[in-house]
Amino acid sequence: MLSIRDCLDYCDLTDDEVALIAEHEDIPDAAAAHIACGLVQTREGVLILTRYLTDMVDRAERGGNREKAEWARLTFARFLKDHPPLH
Numbered sequence: 001m002l003s004i005r006d007c008l009d010y011c012d013l014t015d016d017e018v019a020l021i022a023e024h025e026d027i028p029d030a031a032a033a034h035i036a037c038g039l040v041q042t043r044e045g046v047l048i049l050t051r052y053l054t055d056m057v058d059r060a061e062r063g064g065n066r067e068k069a070e071w072a073r074l075t076f077a078r079f080l081k082d083h084p085p086l087h
Helices: 004-011 015-025 029-039 043-062 066-082
Strands: none
Touching: 015 029, 015 043, 015 066, 029 043, 043 066
16 A cells, blocks of 8 residues: 555655645645645646645735745745646
């Protein structure tokens, strides 16, 4: 049986990316990891994850949480570097 770490390593996702996805979807990190690992395998899935992460940046900015917004922006930038939407 694969662990969450195995799944994240295979999909090249970070704990921070999964945490933002989990918060966006209001689900546990383990569930978010499994969903994200599936989505990151397709162009359409990468676009969905891109939308989730940009939503989280926007939420933090609208909420006035500058530290969280910066963390979300850095996390999103890492995601885009590893998973360009047009791959």
